[in-house]
Each structure stands twice: as structure tokens, then as C-alpha cells.
Amino acid sequence: MLNVVQISKRFGQIEAIKKVSFEVKPGEIYGLLGPNGAGKSTSIRCLSGLTVPDEGECLINGHSIHNEPIQAKKHLGLVPQDLAMYQDLSARENLQFWGRAYGLSGQVLKLRQQEVLEQVGLDKRAKEPVNNFSGGMKRRLNFACGIIHQPKALLLDEPTVGVDPQSREHLLSAIEDLKNQGTAVLYTTHYMQEAERLCDRVGIIDQGEIIAQGSVTELRKQMGEKDLITLEGQFSETDKAQLDHSEILEFTPQQIRLMTSNASSQLSEILARFDSQKVHQASVQQANLESLFIKLTGRELRD
Ligand SMILES: Nc1ncnc2c1ncn2[C@@H]1O[C@H](COP(=O)(O)OP(=O)(O)OP(=O)(O)O)[C@@H](O)[C@H]1O
Ligand SMILES: [Mg+2]
Structure with missing residues (x-):
């Protein structure tokens, strides 16, 4: 569903990513695990079409994000590391905005707004402006905005950073539900425990390069650990x-x-x-x- 083929990206002197390759199948959670500055967000930005890689290609459901952006984006959901919401609009209005941007309207959009609000546990606060929300609640809404159109492929860039244990649990179990419904999920994090709990496979990225890849069990074996x-x-x-x-x-x-x-x-x-x-x-x-x-x-x- 998600195919990243040998992508590289330079910013001046900095090689943010070097020949990064991986794939994510339907119903699979692939974790990109690495420290600050490793190249996780750059990889996600290339996959979502926000950045054009210098080399290599990203495919979503077989469509190149750069050559066939309309077909590719139809199946793609993005939850960026920086919150992408209007602070003075309510949760429901933000969802409406993103739903429309993804091509939803009418009754379908209304239904999906309600569904995702319940999924992230914000249905009781749906009418309040986002300004009133705590950091964790904003994260949950950010996530809801990225999944409103039921994408087949979902990119999550550190969705639980700065989130309290309760919000984290809400998010993690929502992600597990999506996986069970067949969504291909790319999950970046530097939290070991999350990667170990959620991910079917993991790529360890450091200084722009994937230095090890496999299931947690395979990686342990590979290391002779x-x-x-x-x-x-x-x-x-x-x-x-x-x-x-x-x-x-x-x-x-x-x-x-x-x-x-x-x-x-x-x-x-x-x-x-x-x-x-x-x-x-x-x-x-x-x-x-x-x-x-x-x-x-x-x-x-x-x-
Ligand atoms: N627009 C940009 N201009 C210049 N340098 C950039 C830009 N975007 C990323 N970089 C650099 O590329 C490298 C990788 O950054 P990236 O944001 O992909 O890391 P990350 O793994 O997401 O880190 P974090 O865990 O802190 O979010 C860093 O050295 C960063 O400074
Ligand atoms: Mg990042």
C-alpha cells in the first residue's frame, strides 16, 4: 500500500535522508524509529508530497505521489508532527474543514464527524473552540482530522508526543482498530515501548539511514541479542x-x-x-x- 523506494533528500549540507526504502502492507503497522533529526519527518513529508525527494520515489496504492498526486492522495491520511488545526474553530468545524478538503460532504461527512469524535473520545467537547483544549485533546483531534476520510494508508508523525497516559491509550487503541480494519499505518516515534506494542515491523533510522529493519523478533535475532x-x-x-x-x-x-x-x-x-x-x-x-x-x-x- 505504501512503497518508499530509495529516497534521498538534502537540505544544503545536510543529508536528511539517504536511500531510505520500506513498504507497508494493508493491515500492517510499520514503525520508523529514531532519535531527533534522524529523518523521520522528512520521510513522511516526502511520502505525503509536501517535500520532493532529490532521488527515489514514493508510491501510495501503486500511484506516485509526485507524478499522480490526485490518485495517490485519495487513499492517504496524514497526521503531522505539528498540529494542523484552526484554534478558533470548534472540533466539529475542524473536522468539517478537513473532511471537505478530502472530498467528503453531506450526510456522509456528518456521520464521519460523529464517528471519529467518538473514536478519540471528544464527542462531548465537539462544540468548543480548539483553543480551550488541552495539549492531549488537540493531539487527539489532530489524529481525528487525518482519518476522517477513512484512508487506506495513514502516516502518523509522533502522534503521542506530549500526551497524557489516558489520551495516549485512546490514540493507541484507535490506531490498532484501524490496523485491524486493513489500514496500512506508518508510525514514527522515539518511544520504544510504543513501537514494541504497536508495530508489526520496525525500521531503525539514524542520521538519515535505515540501519536495521524487520519485526522486533527478527531484529533481536539479527543482533544476536x-x-x-x-x-x-x-x-x-x-x-x-x-x-x-x-x-x-x-x-x-x-x-x-x-x-x-x-x-x-x-x-x-x-x-x-x-x-x-x-x-x-x-x-x-x-x-x-x-x-x-x-x-x-x-x-x-x-x-
Ligand atoms: N526544511 C528544512 N531545511 C533545512 N533542514 C531541514 C529541513 N527539514 C529537515 N531538515 C534537517 O533534516 C534532518 C532530519 O530532520 P527530520 O525533521 O526529518 O528529523 P526527525 O527524525 O523527524 O526528528 P524529530 O524526532 O526531532 O522530529 C535534520 O538535521 C533537520 O535539521
Ligand atoms: Mg520529526
């Missing part, structure tokens, strides 16, 4: 002999820590090596995207 298993209980030297020594990080009479790949599938096999009364508690901690990013770049994600 291992999971941590912690066992608490009462252990003896004979128990130690039951374990693969290369996996042992720590061994005390009360606690064993092991590093293994794919811990959750190996846990039951490891537990079976012990007398059942010996292990009081077992836990598995998976490598996360943050540790992958640090390993790939040598830097924290929130530089």
Missing part, C-alpha cells in the same frame, strides 16, 4: 552441572541468571532440569529495541 532468565530458589553445585556453562551469567545458592536466545521457548526445558521444589520463581526479560539501538549506534536513542 540474548534474553535474560532469572531463577530464584535454592540451588547446589549439582544443579550448576545441569546447565550449559556458556550461558551462566551468575550462580549463587539463591539465584541463577542465564543468557540465552529465545528464552521464552526454552524456559520450560530449563525448568525441567531442576527438582520442582528448588525453583521458587522464574522470570524472562527480553532484549528490547532500546538495547538494539544502543548496540547498533553506540548511543542512547534520546540523544
Whole structure:
């Protein structure tokens, strides 16, 4: 549904993105994950036709955003990083404006206004000017404006920044609903936990380049990243002999820590090596995207 083919964009000396490629299928959420200035918004701006890349091409439902903008935009929804709303208009009026801009009118538009207001939990505040809204409410309305025309492909540029936990939850579950209805979603963020919760696949972008791509599980494998298993209980030297020594990080009479790949599938096999009364508690901690990013770049994600 969304195809980005080898796009590059320069601003003077700065190479904002370098040969970025990815695709997003219907019913899939693809996460573009990277620190400030990595090139996330530039990629989104190229995809939405707001910026023309120096090289490469962006296709939406098979139509080039630059050569066939009308066909391409018909299927596209955009929720930009900077809020795109009229502050002195009400929530409903803003939705009307965006609905009309996307070609909706009459009863269909009215119905969709109501639907998206309910979806983001703003139906009770629909008549108030946006000026009265909190930051989180504005974010929710910004999102509603981008989905009013039920796009097949949706571009979300850090939609939850500065949003309280309740608004965030509203947004995340609305995004999951859209995915389940078959929408192709591009989601940019620098929040690890969101990417891990939402995204089917992730591209890690740094200094304009995608440095790793795949599902969270694939990325972990690609990095040879291992999971941590912690066992608490009462252990003896004979128990130690039951374990693969290369996996042992720590061994005390009360606690064993092991590093293994794919811990959750190996846990039951490891537990079976012990007398059942010996292990009081077992836990598995998976490598996360943050540790992958640090390993790939040598830097924290929130530089
Ligand atoms: N219009 C512009 N003129 C000059 N430089 C630009 C312009 N737009 C983006 N850049 C530069 O391109 C690089 C990538 O910026 P971009 O906005 O794509 O990053 P980002 O990943 O969205 O970051 P953030 O997480 O802060 O939103 C940055 O170095 C930025 O300064
Ligand atoms: Mg940005």
C-alpha cells in the first residue's frame, strides 16, 4: 500500500535522508524509529508530497505521489508532527474543514464527524473552540482530522508526543482498530515501548539511514541479542552441572541468571532440569529495541 523506494533528500549540507526504502502492507503497522533529526519527518513529508525527494520515489496504492498526486492522495491520511488545526474553530468545524478538503460532504461527512469524535473520545467537547483544549485533546483531534476520510494508508508523525497516559491509550487503541480494519499505518516515534506494542515491523533510522529493519523478533535475532532468565530458589553445585556453562551469567545458592536466545521457548526445558521444589520463581526479560539501538549506534536513542 505504501512503497518508499530509495529516497534521498538534502537540505544544503545536510543529508536528511539517504536511500531510505520500506513498504507497508494493508493491515500492517510499520514503525520508523529514531532519535531527533534522524529523518523521520522528512520521510513522511516526502511520502505525503509536501517535500520532493532529490532521488527515489514514493508510491501510495501503486500511484506516485509526485507524478499522480490526485490518485495517490485519495487513499492517504496524514497526521503531522505539528498540529494542523484552526484554534478558533470548534472540533466539529475542524473536522468539517478537513473532511471537505478530502472530498467528503453531506450526510456522509456528518456521520464521519460523529464517528471519529467518538473514536478519540471528544464527542462531548465537539462544540468548543480548539483553543480551550488541552495539549492531549488537540493531539487527539489532530489524529481525528487525518482519518476522517477513512484512508487506506495513514502516516502518523509522533502522534503521542506530549500526551497524557489516558489520551495516549485512546490514540493507541484507535490506531490498532484501524490496523485491524486493513489500514496500512506508518508510525514514527522515539518511544520504544510504543513501537514494541504497536508495530508489526520496525525500521531503525539514524542520521538519515535505515540501519536495521524487520519485526522486533527478527531484529533481536539479527543482533544476536540474548534474553535474560532469572531463577530464584535454592540451588547446589549439582544443579550448576545441569546447565550449559556458556550461558551462566551468575550462580549463587539463591539465584541463577542465564543468557540465552529465545528464552521464552526454552524456559520450560530449563525448568525441567531442576527438582520442582528448588525453583521458587522464574522470570524472562527480553532484549528490547532500546538495547538494539544502543548496540547498533553506540548511543542512547534520546540523544
Ligand atoms: N526544511 C528544512 N531545511 C533545512 N533542514 C531541514 C529541513 N527539514 C529537515 N531538515 C534537517 O533534516 C534532518 C532530519 O530532520 P527530520 O525533521 O526529518 O528529523 P526527525 O527524525 O523527524 O526528528 P524529530 O524526532 O526531532 O522530529 C535534520 O538535521 C533537520 O535539521
Ligand atoms: Mg520529526
